[in-house]
Every structure is written in C-alpha cells, then in structure tokens.
Amino acid sequence: MSDNNQPSVIKCESVFKIFGNNAKRLLENSSGNVDAKTFQDAGCIVGVNNASFDVKKGEMLVVMGLSGSGKSTLLRCISRLTEATSGKIFIDGDDLLTMNNKELIELRRNKMGMVFQNFALLPHKTVLENIAFPLQIKGTNTNESIAKAMEMVELVGLKGRENYFPRELSGGQQQRVGIARSLAVEPDIWFLDEPFSALDPLIRKEMQDEFLRLQGVLKKTIMFVTHDFDEALRLADRIAIMKDGIIEQLDTPDNIVLNPATEYVKKFTEDVPREKVLKIESIMDPIDSNASSNIEISKDAIIETLAESILNSKEILKVVDANKNNEIVGSLDPAKVIKVLFGK
Amino acid sequence: MLNNFKKSKPQQFSFLILIFLFLYFIVPEDENSLLWRLPPLLKDIPAFINYLLDNLMFNWLTIPVYDPDWGMYEDQAIVRLITRSISDFLLFLIIFIREFFLGGMQTISSLTGDSLKGLKLAYLPAIPWTAVIMGLFILGYKLQGLSLALIASLGFFYVSVFGQWEPTMETLSLVLVTAPICFILGLFFGILGYLSKKVETTLQPILNVAQTMPHFSYLVPIIVFFGVGDHAGAVATIIFATPPMIRLTILGLRKISPEIVESGLMSGCNRFQLLFRVLIPTARRDILIGVNQVIMQCLAMTTIAAFIGAKGLGFNLKVALNGLKIGKAAEIGICVVIIAVVLDKLSLAWANKQKDYFANLSFFQRNKAFVYFLFLTLILGIIAYFSASYFEEGINFLYLIPFGKGLTIAPLLDAGVDWIWETFFYYLNIFNKFLITYVLFVMRDAYLGMPVVSTFFLIMGAGYIIGGIRSCLIVGGLILFIALSEYWNRALITAYMATFAVGISAINGIIVGSLCARNEISTKIILSICDFFQTFPSFIYLIPVILLFGITDTSVMIAAIAYASVPATRYTVEGLRSVPPSLHDAGSMSGVSNLQRWISIEFPLALPHIMLGLNQTVIFALMMIVLGALIGTEDLGQIIMGSLSRPGGAGIGFTLGIFVSFICLAVDNLIRTWTDERKKLLGIS
Numbered sequence A: 001m002s003d004n005n006q007p008s009v010i011k012c013e014s015v016f017k018i019f020g021n022n023a024k025r026l027l028e029n030s031s032g033n034v035d036a037k038t039f040q041d042a043g044c045i046v047g048v049n050n051a052s053f054d055v056k057k058g059e060m061l062v063v064m065g066l067s068g069s070g071k072s073t074l075l076r077c078i079s080r081l082t083e084a085t086s087g088k089i090f091i092d093g094d095d096l097l098t099m100n101n102k103e104l105i106e107l108r109r110n111k112m113g114m115v116f117q118n119f120a121l122l123p124h125k126t127v128l129e130n131i132a133f134p135l136q137i138k139g140t141n142t143n144e145s146i147a148k149a150m151e152m153v154e155l156v157g158l159k160g161r162e163n164y165f166p167r168e169l170s171g172g173q174q175q176r177v178g179i180a181r182s183l184a185v186e187p188d189i190w191f192l193d194e195p196f197s198a199l200d201p202l203i204r205k206e207m208q209d210e211f212l213r214l215q216g217v218l219k220k221t222i223m224f225v226t227h228d229f230d231e232a233l234r235l236a237d238r239i240a241i242m243k244d245g246i247i248e249q250l251d252t253p254d255n256i257v258l259n260p261a262t263e264y265v266k267k268f269t270e271d272v273p274r275e276k277v278l279k280i281e282s283i284m285d286p287i288d289s290n291a292s293s294n295i296e297i298s299k300d301a302i303i304e305t306l307a308e309s310i311l312n313s314k315e316i317l318k319v320v321d322a323n324k325n326n327e328i329v330g331s332l333d334p335a336k337v338i339k340v341l342f343g344k
Numbered sequence B: 001m002l003n004n005f006k007k008s009k010p011q012q013f014s015f016l017i018l019i020f021l022f023l024y025f026i027v028p029e030d031e032n033s034l035l036w037r038l039p040p041l042l043k044d045i046p047a048f049i050n051y052l053l054d055n056l057m058f059n060w061l062t063i064p065v066y067d068p069d070w071g072m073y074e075d076q077a078i079v080r081l082i083t084r085s086i087s088d089f090l091l092f093l094i095i096f097i098r099e100f101f102l103g104g105m106q107t108i109s110s111l112t113g114d115s116l117k118g119l120k121l122a123y124l125p126a127i128p129w130t131a132v133i134m135g136l137f138i139l140g141y142k143l144q145g146l147s148l149a150l151i152a153s154l155g156f157f158y159v160s161v162f163g164q165w166e167p168t169m170e171t172l173s174l175v176l177v178t179a180p181i182c183f184i185l186g187l188f189f190g191i192l193g194y195l196s197k198k199v200e201t202t203l204q205p206i207l208n209v210a211q212t213m214p215h216f217s218y219l220v221p222i223i224v225f226f227g228v229g230d231h232a233g234a235v236a237t238i239i240f241a242t243p244p245m246i247r248l249t250i251l252g253l254r255k256i257s258p259e260i261v262e263s264g265l266m267s268g269c270n271r272f273q274l275l276f277r278v279l280i281p282t283a284r285r286d287i288l289i290g291v292n293q294v295i296m297q298c299l300a301m302t303t304i305a306a307f308i309g310a311k312g313l314g315f316n317l318k319v320a321l322n323g324l325k326i327g328k329a330a331e332i333g334i335c336v337v338i339i340a341v342v343l344d345k346l347s348l349a350w351a352n353k354q355k356d357y358f359a360n361l362s363f364f365q366r367n368k369a370f371v372y373f374l375f376l377t378l379i380l381g382i383i384a385y386f387s388a389s390y391f392e393e394g395i396n397f398l399y400l401i402p403f404g405k406g407l408t409i410a411p412l413l414d415a416g417v418d419w420i421w422e423t424f425f426y427y428l429n430i431f432n433k434f435l436i437t438y439v440l441f442v443m444r445d446a447y448l449g450m451p452v453v454s455t456f457f458l459i460m461g462a463g464y465i466i467g468g469i470r471s472c473l474i475v476g477g478l479i480l481f482i483a484l485s486e487y488w489n490r491a492l493i494t495a496y497m498a499t500f501a502v503g504i505s506a507i508n509g510i511i512v513g514s515l516c517a518r519n520e521i522s523t524k525i526i527l528s529i530c531d532f533f534q535t536f537p538s539f540i541y542l543i544p545v546i547l548l549f550g551i552t553d554t555s556v557m558i559a560a561i562a563y564a565s566v567p568a569t570r571y572t573v574e575g576l577r578s579v580p581p582s583l584h585d586a587g588s589m590s591g592v593s594n595l596q597r598w599i600s601i602e603f604p605l606a607l608p609h610i611m612l613g614l615n616q617t618v619i620f621a622l623m624m625i626v627l628g629a630l631i632g633t634e635d636l637g638q639i640i641m642g643s644l645s646r647p648g649g650a651g652i653g654f655t656l657g658i659f660v661s662f663i664c665l666a667v668d669n670l671i672r673t674w675t676d677e678r679k680k681l682l683g684i685s
C-alpha cells in the first residue's frame, strides 16, 4: 500500500513525448504549453503531454485511458524504449535521460522488468530458455540461470512445461512465461503494458488473482497499464487517467470516483459501480452512541466486499480502524449502503 | 465536362490512345526527323564502359608485383589483382568440393605445387555416389520424414543411373560454393539495410536493376573482370542470387513485432546480443526462405554460367542444344528438374522445420544422423573398394558411374520427337507459319512503324494518368535512355515480343487462375503446379518448344508464354482467394450468378494483386525472350548473346542489359503506382 514516507522510485518532471521531425523545436517554441491540435497541424503527434508524478517504493500505479491516449508511450519513456522529447525522469534518484548506453543496459539488467501485451516471447526458445534469457544476457553462468529460471517456472505455476515452446502454450500460459521472464533478474521496478488484454475474461480474472498473489509476496514498484477500469480498481494503489497524452487526474481509486478532477474523468468513471471503489470510510458517519450492532467493520474495507453482511444487519454498525487497535472511529447506517448500491 | 474528364481515368486513357493513334499515322517515316527517331546521342556508352573496364583492369592504380616467371617486377592494376585473387579463391573452393564428389588431385597439388603431379597418393578419392544418396536419404528423413527422404534419394539415384552424375556433381559443387557465399553476403547487407534506412535506400535501386537485368548481360563484364571458367560462373551466380537474400532478410527482420525487439532491449541486450540472439533467430524462417531462393537462383544461374565456361549440366545442355540433340537435351533437362525439385524441397523443409528441444542429450544422440552417415559412407566405401575388380572395363559402377555410361532414354526421346514431327509436322507447321506471318510479323511491323513521339506520348501519358508528374518523368526518363541509343529498333522488337507474350500469359493466367480458385482442392493443385514450374531454371523451358517448333520465333514465344503464365496464374489464384468470404456470401444472397459475381465483386477486388502478378509476368517474359536469343531471335537478346563472343562486347552486353532492366522498371513503376493507389481506394493495403 502507498505510504508517503517511502522514497519515490520513479519520478517524472514535465515529461513530454512528441512524435515528428521537428518536435523538439516546436516544443521549445511553445514554452511548455502544448496543444495537440496545433502540433498535429505541424505534422507532430503528441504522445505524452507534460507528465509529472512519482511512484513510491512498493506502490502500484495503474495508468488508464482510451486507446491512443499515450499510456504505452509514457511507459516507454520511463523505460527509455523511446527518448522523451523533454523533461526529467529519475529512477531511484538517478537521472535516466542522461545515462549513457552502458548505464542504461545495466539499469535494465538489474532494476527493470517488463511484461508485454502480446507476450513477446522468443519463438525459438523453450519456456525455460525464455525465462533464463535475461540472465544469460547479463552473463550469469548457465547452471545458475537455469536454476533461477526453474524457480521462476514454479513461481508462476508452469512446472512440467519448462521444455515447451511458446507455440505450444495457451495465451494465459504464455503470459505467465512473460511474467516469469520479467521477474527473473529480480527487478525493483516492474512495468506491465496491458498484460492481460489479449486474454479472454475468465483467464484474465485468474491472472489478476495470480498477479495480486505475486505482488503480495514480491512487493515491487509497479506501473501497470490497462484500459479496463475493473482491472484498475482491483489492482491499483493509485490510478492515473490519461487523455490525449495528458494525465487528467492521478489519485486513489475512491478519490477519482468521488472527486473527479475534470469532466473527462467524471464521464470516464460515471458507470463505475460505486461499491466497488468506495471504502466504508467515505460513507461513514461520526461516532454514534446509538450504534447497537455488535458487528464491527473496518473503515478501509471496500463496500462491495461487506455489502451482504451489512445489509443483513438492520442496525447501525460500528466502524473501526484496523490500524489503531480497532479503535472505533465512526458508525454506519445500512440505509446508506443501500443508497450506494441502488441509488444514483 | 472538363471536371468530369479530370476524374474519369477511362476517359483520359481513351483520349490518350486517340492522340497516340493520331500521332502514329500522321508522323511520316523519316530517319532524319526527330519525331520519327531520336538521334543516337548515347551510342558511345558501350565504348565508354569498355574504356572504363580496360583502364580499371590494366592502367589505373597500379602497384609493382614480383613475377617469379620473369624474375622481375611488373606493374599490375590493383583491381585486377583483387579480382584474380577472388577468382583463385573461388576456384579452389569449387574444385575442392568437386573433388570431394568426383575425386581428383587438383586440390592437393594446388597446395603443394607441381611436385606431386602424377603421384597416386595425391589423388583425392571421391565419396561413392551410393554414399551421397544415403546421405540425402538421411538428410531428407531428418528434415521432414520418409517421403522427403525417398524423393531426395530416388531423384539422385535416377541422375546417377542415367549417367549424369559427373555433370550433376559439377553443377552441385558450384551451387554448394555460391549458395553459402550468397547467404553470408545477403545476410550481411540485409542486416545493414535493416539497421540503416540510408543503406536500404541505396541498396533498393541496385537490387531492382540486378534482379531485372537478363542473366546474360552481366556475363560479359564478368569475363572482363574474372576471365572464363567455373569461378566466373560462380561470380555471375553470386551477383544474381544475392539480391533475393538481401530482400528477404530485410523483410524478415522488419516483420518482427516491435514488442519482441523491446522485450530484448528490456532484457538488457546490447546491440550485438539483440541482433544475434533476438532478431536473427526470430526471423529464422524468412531468412531460410531466402536461402531456398538463393539455392534455386544459384541452380538457375549455374546452368546459364555454362556460357562463360562453368562446367556441369548447363554446359552439356548447351552443347546438346547447339547440336540439336533434342533427346540428349531433354535427358539433361529432366536431371536439372529433378535436382531443382530435390534442392527446393530440402531447403524448404529446413526452413519450415521447428527446432526441437532435447535437454541433456549425449553427443551421439545429438549427432545421430551424422554418425550414421559416416558409418554408412565407410561401409559403402569399402564395398566400392572391393567391387572395383568385379566390374569390367575399369568402370566401378558402385563408385562412380561415368558420364554417358549409364542408362539412357535419349534414343527413346529422339524416336518420340521424330514421331511427333512426322505425325504433327504438318499441323504444327501450319500453326507456326500462320502465327509468324499473320500475327507476329504484323505486330512487329506495327511496332517498328511507331514514331518515337507517339511512343513517348503513350508511355509518359500513361505515367501521368496513373501516377502524376512523378511517374511520368520516371518512366519517360527510363525509356529516353534507350531511345537515345543505337538500339531503339531492337528494343521495339523486344517490346513487341514481350507485349505478345505478356498478353497471352495474362489471359491464360487469369482464366486458369479464376477457374481453379473456385474451390479449395483445385486451388491447392494449381498452386503446387505453379511451385513445380517455378522451381526449374528458365533454360529448361526452351527444350520442349524447340522439340515442337524448331528454331523459330514461335518457339521463343511459346516458351516465354509458358514461363510467364506461372506468375500470372499464381497471383490470380492468390488474389481471388484473398477476397473475404463474407463478400462471396453477400453476392450469393443478392442472387447473382457465378459469372456476375466474378465480374462485379471478386475480380475488381483481386485486381491489384493480379496486377502485381502481371508485373512478374513482364519480368519473366522479358527474361525468357532475351534467353530466346539462344535459339535465334533478332531483338536485344541476340546482340547480348552476340556480345559474349565479341571483342569489346562487355560494354554492349552491359548496356543492353540495363535497357532490358529499364523496360522492366518502367512497367514496374506504372503497375506499382496503380496498385498502391487502388489498394488504398479499396482499403486493402
């Protein structure tokens, strides 16, 4: 979970990415005020428009937006698969954009892992060889890298299939290989670009669970791109919503739903079922001495997860703070939950 | 009205043709009129090329070289020294591989000097032909399975039993030397082209010209640089067979999804690792398809390389054709076809073979096939050693069946030919005469009677309508180059033959293709027939037509039509099959007949692809027509052929080759521009 005391692992300051021949000059002339329309007329496409944010250690930032909104481009800038047109990016405090090729390769070999939408496995290598690939590139000796890769195979539940080729695996299994490969070098930072979009819904759910389980164990710093709001809600500590390259809002899920910063975000979140996002805390009342029920509920719980038990109780419930020895912090009238669930 | 005209291409084309005809009839035939023929301002180009070559080889950049025979220093041109050492190197490789199959002592004596000459010890024994066939069996089995093993071994068994083993191995040794060189060069330039846009844009036009130039036209410059012999043949082959490898390498690498490249980068690959551990293995199949192309081109070219002294099947074929020994020629032709099919199937199987993973295998298990091969070779070698005394006349049939000592069907074939001649001569002759007098000559005269203004108006006008001012200028420029030479009339003859051949081939291809594309099974059948006909060298097509029509223009025409119908058919089938089925259904639902559907839906949608096929058809037809000069036509090809044996022929041969290439490129430009536009319009690009 996010914690403000943690150091920031990824830090972006006014990052721009503009595609086109004279992007750099146009950007300098525009003095930081980039309008997609004028740039388009000049033959440039705005990929990322003035992105500033940071990601704390162990935090999971989910980047959301419609197709073409610049999510992948943002991720690519931070992994330096494309060069940002201007701005500053710091990884663990080191300036990414001034690194030379050698430093960049070192960074990728040790600190970064990435999972791709279409898996991007090497077709001529087996599962095991694919997973061991980053290690071998790094120069780890064969026995060690095979052992490590085997460990990864087990971690993602592919034991018994390590000698298969990617073409012999289902989509979900291939993505497990992709995940295992990205984790093989034990990176601190984990990038995932729509890792589950190419999978069908049932498998996707299963993979999300698997992913949450892994994150529970590994606690990486994560940037996760998706255009599926449900997925974002299930996974995110914070969500960034992008439109035309601009980060419209970057906040916790419930804040995004409750206090959308722009019209666009509002529209975007309109159809999201409130109970899936909101925590008890956001609808609770002050401490009420009349609270007669014995049931205590945590203020950090998502409403949906407790809805059934709340509705079964006719009385006003006590809300407690699990972090402070279950001290009572408020009360909750079931009627309010009904309103969230069925009212608009 | 005017607006309408600006939009309607058919109207523009009608207008164009009207003016063309008007000019055609209004301009009088007058050698001094610029409207009739342009002056040969560029007639000195061949001489200039000769001058360049001469100076390159003898005068420029000389360094003193010690000549042991004369015991003194002599000035020699660097270029010449370089080409000579390349020649020596190639020749050494060819002879080494040749002696591996056929035995001999040149390899060893070339290393040790003359002292060992005549020494029995220095004689390299050949690997017995039975062992080669076993090897092919094992290779075929390993690559694909029993069927391929049988095809490969039986094919070569036939070749050996029919006494063509020696020339076949000579040809094969050329292929085995040139194909790997083409592969390495192609891969190298392909990678460079992939890495740098600049290199690719420089390579592109060179590749275009190299691939559309008739094989013959660079034979002469090669003679100048490299002399005559197997090594010159090898050089010609390398020049001809490398371009497709470069193309397919670039294409294969470009096809790799960007995600794979990025996954490589994120794994921390440096450039080198990215290239050799990610990109090339991922593009493996396309690259190996390139190898297949290389092998086929090498085989095609080694037969033609006979004209500059390469030994092998091509040489024997040439001799047989020159002596009009049709039966013999056909026999050799069959062998060439067999070898082509076997090499094609083997290399395709290699390309399509997926790597198997076997963990922790022992050395023996890993190289089982090779160990078997060595073992069997040993046994067969021993058998061959002891069987030597068993056969009479000093011929050991289990070791090597000498040329012409095998079975032969030549008399049978000759008898067949005689029979055909006797039975059908009358009809064939009538057909032949009719075609020549009433079609070909009429057409030829029509082309020769075309004033140069009208030609240019037609070509550049078509360019303008199709691709705007850019195409107009490109096409005009390419043709102008020819018009300013001495050979415009010859080029017109070439053009008339090409028009005729392409016209008939296109009709053939479209009709046959359309009929066959109608169901799954016939599609498969026709595509494999096309594959089959495309595997063997163009040279081979000439044999049956000479058999039927003798040495006439008709023969060349028919060979060209047969050869050029293949791409026309293939592209028609592919184009029609790629029309989405939903459109068929839509057509069927609205109750149209098959023919209506074909006219109104399928054909227009498939047309862009069919036009690309036509592009190939033009190139194929021109290649065959130039080759046809071998049996006597009077177009550009004849002079190109003639230049082979003429002093100073290099300049002429090369220039005319460029002309033919320019005709191809002009057509290519028009067709490509049209199809690109059309595809965009139909939304199928």
Ligand SMILES: Nc1ncnc2c1ncn2[C@@H]1O[C@H](COP(=O)(O)OP(=O)(O)OP(=O)(O)O)[C@@H](O)[C@H]1O
Binding pocket: A019, A020, A045, A046, A047, A065, A066, A067, A068, A069, A070, A071, A072, A073, A074, A227
């Ligand atoms: N290499 C490139 N050259 C030019 N424009 C590009 C390039 N890559 C991306 N773009 C443009 O930048 C914009 C953002 O693209 P991006 O791939 O980041 O979108 P996305 O949010 O990841 O979309 P999706 O959900 O479809 O993956 C798009 O308008 C795209 O056309």
Ligand SMILES: [Mg+2]
Binding pocket: A071, A072, A073, A193
């Ligand atoms: Mg994307």
